[in-house]
Every structure is written in structure tokens, then in C-alpha cells.
Amino acid sequence: MIRRTPGATSTGSLILSPPPRTASLQTMAAYSSTLKRYLPKSLFWRAFLILVIPILALQVVVAFVFVRRHYDAVTEQMAGSVAREIGAAVQEVERASGPLEAERRLIALTLASELEMGFEHGVTVTPEIHREPFDFTAAVIAKTLRDRIGRPMALDFVAVRKQVDIRIGVHRGALLVVVPRGRVNPSNPHLLLVWMFTTALGLTVVAVIFLRNQVRPIRELARAAADFGRGRPGAFRPRGAEEVRRAGHAFLDMRRRIERQIGHRTLLLSGVSHDLRTPLTRMKLALAVAEPCPEIEEIGRDVAEMERMIESFLDYVRGEGEDLAEPVSPVALADEIAGDFARQGREIERTDRIEAVGSPLVPLKRSAMKRCLTNLVDNAATHGTRVRLTVRLTRKNLDFIVEDNGPGIPAEHREEVMRPFTRLDAARNQDAGSGVGLGLAIAGDIARGHGGTLLLEDGTDLGGLRAVVSLPR
Template sequence: MVFRWIKNYMPRGIYARAALILILPVIMLQLLVSVVFIQRHFEGVTELMTSAVNIEIRFLVDTANGAPDVEAARAALSRIDAPLEILTELPATDIVAADIVPWVDLTGNSVIAELRAGVANVIQVSLADRRRVVIWIETVHGPLKLDFSRRRVSASNPHQLLVIMVVMGALMTAIAYFFLRNQLRPIKRMAAAAADYGKGRITRFTPTGAVEVRAAGMAFLDMRNRLERQTQSRTLMLSGVSHDLRTPLTRLRLGLSMLDEDEVAPLVRDVEDMERLLDGFLDFARSDASDDLEETVPADLVQAVFEDAKRIGQAVVISDLKGSRDPVQLRPTAIRRALDNLVNNALRYGSRAEIGVSVTDRAIRFWVEDDGPGIPADQREDAISPFVRLDLARNQNRGSGVGLGLSIVADVARTHGGVLRLSESSKLGGLMAEIVLGR
């Protein structure tokens, strides 16, 4: 329970955590020094100094008590108080009601306790003036007031030591943080390069810093290079196979065109299905070989997709264009291909579709929703996987495919560092597909 509470209130950033690691030990060390050294050492010195002054105070009290009357007591005290540097007043009339110790006085209680323990008949002690000590003592001739310098009973004010500790602690913390920041900077650069790669951008990154950080950076570069080679190999394989198969399919179509139409009609449909599958493979391959990032207005992409759909008579409307029209970094061709796939998928299983976009400071959200049968919640994750067709959920009679439509859209979203979300359309009742991209 305690560890969970600490975890909830721990800083999230690496710089803040590094600062906490630096500052916390310094503060704990200063507190330890303050308690052990200042409190005990200064109290011990104060007790010794006050014990020495108690001897002089007892001598003055004994001198006053030994005089026959008040005048003789005053005369006797006046002869010895100046050499002892103690002001005397007999009888005293300005006695305070209780001992006075300022709350910032670290050794005041020790002074009063030692005075009362070493001198009998102490009435009150006042430390209101931090530079003086005033004590009232009962004598046979009335209250005796003694006033002497605070330096005689207390060690030097420990505030100077506290100030030195705080200043030096802050200085050493700043120096340590400066050096630590140089060690953390390569980690932040590697994190930024990894985040850019997750958004489809390959940024220049050179491992620097400590040996362990350099090793992590080299491992990241090796991983990124392997992923790039794997992606290129997959793209080349799919595009090569799909392209090479078009030649024999073209020869088949040409040969079938020379035969009787009634006899070869089923074979022509098979060839068309194969061509449609090849087109799907090529689209899937092109989803990895995306275009370069460009300054693009998201609303213009939605408008272009709507115009294309309207031109061919598709039942598509724009539901909303929310947010700023400032250009953002996108791959326009890939986004348009993804939106086209979502629109075609919506119209394949529904009678109408709506498309829109919302732009905020933190994210860009494209969406397409339809009035079709939708996809059950427990099958939506499978629907995004390549080569998966959910015919039972999406009405097989509306069309056939290779099961790559949503997978292509998901790949386009991932190359932008985003995600494809599938949910139920609250407006049309069918499927709602959202492409959410972080900015």
C-alpha cells in the first residue's frame, strides 16, 4: 500500500526523478547534521558555558545574602558586578510572569534548564533579547536582577552553519545535476528517435554518453535496421509475386476471350477474382512503401475522398470537419488510400457512409461510419489481422475480398504512430472505424 502510494506521487519525467535522486540525499544529510551536530553539540557547549557562569551568579547571590541590609548589599554588588560584566539591580521590580524563550532560539531551553539546576531560588529567566540574558533570583533582601551577555552562556548562533550547509548543498546539487543531465540527454535523444520511428519517420541518431547508454543506442539502431530490411523484403516479395502473376493471368484472359462466352464465363469470373486478390496484395505491399511526410491539411484529405466518392455515385456524406485547418505532417497518399478503403468497406456492407475528421492540439482523428451489420466486439481485433475475413459478421453476399482492407488501414495508422479503432456507430448503427494519429 505504501509503495503504491509512493509510486503514484513519484515524478514521471527522467529529469525530475534524477533531481529527486540528487536532492533527497542532500536534504536527508543536512537534517541529520542539524539534529546530531547542531542540536547535541551546541547544547553540550551551552551547558558547559552556563555552568561556568553559574559560579559567578552564585557568588553574587552569596554576596547579597551576606550583607546586613539592602544598601550594604547594593554596595557590595557594585564593587564586583563590573569586573564580572554582570549588571545587577536590587531589589528588582520588573519581574516577568514566566520564562521567555523565542521559538527560533535553539539553545534557550538548555540555558534556562542549566541556570535553574545550578542556581537556587531562581524566579524567572528572560531570553527575549537574543543578545542578553536576564535572570531574577530570590535573596534575603528581595528579588535580585542579573543582566549579562548571551555569548557567555551559549555557543555562537548555528544559523551561519545552516546557511553554509544550504548554500553548499544547493551548489553541489546544481553541479551534480549539470553532469547528470549530460548523461540523460543521450537517453532522451534515443527516446525521441524511437518515437519518430514509431510515427514512420527515420531521424538521424548517433549513440553517445556512457558505455551502457551507447550499447542501448547501438541495439536500437540494429533493431531499426532489421525492421527496415524486413519491411523492404516483405514489400518486394508481395509486389514481385503480385506483379509476376499478372502476366499469366493476362494470357489466360486473352485465351479465354477466344472461346465461347457461355462456356468460359465461370473461368473468367475466376480470373477476375484472382486479379482482385492481386490488387489487394499490391495495396497491402504499398501500405508499407508509403510516401514521404508532407505538410497537409487533414480536412482537405477528407474533402478529396468525399469528392472522389461523389463523382462515382457513392452514398457518402461529410459528417463533420472539426478543429484547426493548419497543415500537419502526414503522408497524404497513404491516408487517402486508407480512407478510400474504409469508405469502400463501409459501402460494401452498408447502404451509406459518413466521413469526418477532428483535429486537436494532441491528436488527429479520421472516422468513417456506416449503417451495415457492424462487427461484434470480440471479433474486431481479428478483423484488423491480415487475410482474415469475418463473413458471418459482415454478410458474405455483399462482396468478396482477401481480408486485407482493414489491415492496410491499420498499417497506415501505425506508420504515422497512430492506431485503428473499431467500434459501433452510435449515429448510423453500423461500424465506426477511426484512425487516431498523435501529433
């Protein structure tokens, strides 16, 4: 749609805008988002609803349409046969010469049928019906009797339980008939419904049990995948339906491939680093016996630097080694690191924020996590004069927070310094130790190996850098 801005001149600007969404589309979207909010999230409950709603709908339709109609037809037939008997009685009474004769004829009829009948002389009958409000079959019975007999009729369904009192206007008076309720409509019609609902309930219970068994393997697969991401590979055996089993096997294949690749890379890198050590040692020996002069000293410094680099390189590679997660107290770990630094004369402030109830232990690859935190604290102590290490433990998360009062890292460089061998401008670092630029890369890798993240942000308290290792529990 092309819309001209108000006040635009003939050469004015044209604004292209999409056609407005119709109101009905918007309401539909609103409805579906409301529905989504109330629908269950888990596969089990969704499948349960998919299963139970049709069963319930079917029951309701069958009960209200089919059973009702069938029940009414049977009622009509039964009431019809009673109407024939009453019709015969009406004829007998009207054929009688007087009230006594009528009584006598009725007694003979009563003996032959189950209906109690009597004659009242000289009364007139006004058509009426007394019934319970929800007694819908009473209406069907009354209609059938009236249609078949064709006389004024008063029916009372409530005076006596399980019986109908009928007065029929006849010549010279009224015929009184007492009909047992069981003669005019089928007894215990609710039994069918009871059977239907109990069977449905039983079947639903069976279905729920089967459904649980179907959903469990999917849950197990999700858990195994999440555990692997957190560096805690556990035992997992694909089970369940064909598709779920296939997904499970695909996951296992993937896990094996990743483990193999990491293994190969680790082996390769550590092999190269190791092999470099031998010539380096030879060079160191040669330098030791050489005539001391400024050049030799310089070469000695370079060799020492190379040695340090290889050491950190091996450290980096070892970070991906296969040590397994074990329950570790994060507070004790943080205290241990602070203690290590204190022994080197570098004071670390320690705080804890424990918001979780329950076990203070968290599964961690202990030595790897210690290396990760040591790297962060080492950076902080190199760049700042105050360092604070905080453990924050909540029900779902474990955070280690390292803060310092140094210069911090500008936001635009934070991604870059996480890459291996990256150091911020050499001038800035000249006096601040000479690292290789692997510390943050190693720390980030270890955090990821635990399924977590390493985040660098502006320190709010101390004003320098704030590094947060955030791990799911």
C-alpha cells in the same frame, strides 16, 4: 481452508476458499496504492525525491541532534566560567564587614571583569526566571549558574536585549549582576545552520542540472521509439549513461532489422507479382487472337480476375513502402476522397468534429492514408446506399470514421475479415462487386503503420458497419 456451506448435509458440498487476507495486509496495500497515487510519475521527479529526501533528513537530524547538543555543551562551559566570577564576587561580598565595604570590594572586582555588579542591602531574592518561550539556551544557562553558585537566584533574560540581569541572594542582601549575553552562550549559532542549508541548496541545484541531463536521453529514446511505431522514423543518436546508450543502440539495431525485413518482403512480393504480369499479358494476347467461343470468354474473364488480383496485391505491398509522413490536413484529405467518389457517381456524406485547438495539420503518410480510407469508403459504398465519412480531431487523437447503412459484419467475423484474402460468404457478395479480400487488411496495416488502429463496430447512426481509423497525433 475448507468451509462447509450452511445447511449442507453430511454428503453435502465442500467449498474450497483461500485463507482470508489479514487486515494489516489490506491496509498496507491500501497505503501503498494511495502513496503511488501521490508519488510523481516521471523518472526525473522520482530521482529528484530520492536525492533530496536523504539530504533533508540528514540536515534535520544534524541540526536537531548534533548541533543542539554541541551548542548546549559550549553554553554550559561559558556559563560555567561566568559562574566562577560570580562565585568569587559572592565570597567577596559575604566577607565584607558592612554594605559600604561590600560596594567597595565589588567596584574593585568590576574594574577587573566585564560584568557590572552591585549590592542591595536587606532584600531577599525569590528564585524565578523570565525568558522568551523559544529561548531554550536560557534554561541551560540558568541551570548551570544555579548548580555552580548554589544560592537563590532570579534571572531576567527579557528586560534588556542581549543581556541577562541576575539577582543572587547573599548574606544581608542581594548581589546584582549584569552579564552580556555574549559571555554566556555562543553568538550567531544559526550561522552554521544557514551555511548548511545554503550549501545543501546549492548542491541540490547542481544535482538537478545533472539529473536533467541524465533523464533527457531516456526521453529521447522513448520519443524515437514512439515515432518509429507511428511510421515517422527520425534522426536519433544514443547518448547519456552507458545503460541508456546500450538501450539506444539496441533500439537502432532493431529499427534497422525491421526496416530491412520489410524491405526484403516488399521486394519479394512485388517481384513475384511483377513477374506474373508478363505471362498474363502473353495469355491476353493469345486470347485476343483466338477463335471466340464460350470457353475462351471464360478464360478471358479468369485472366481479367487474375490481373485485378495482382493489381491489389501490388497495392498491398506498396502500402508498406517507404513514403514518409508529412503534415496533412485530415479534413482536406477526407474532402478529396469524397470528391473522388462523387466523380464516380457515388455520393458520400461528410461531417467533421474538430475539438482541438491549434494546428489542423497531422503528420500522415498521405498516399497510404488515402488508400486506407478509400478502401473503407469503397466497402461501405459497395454494401450500403448511404455512406458517411467523419473526421474527428482532438488534442491527442485523429479519428476517421466511415459509416454505412449496409448489413454490417457480425461481431464474430470482424477479426477474420481483417486478414488478407478473406471475404465473407461468397453468396452474400455475389452482386456486391468481386473484391479479392485485401481492402480491410491493407487499411489495418496502414493504420498500424501510423501507430494507430482500425476498429470495426456496429454503426449507431446509419445501422450498418462503422469503421474507425484511430491515430495518435
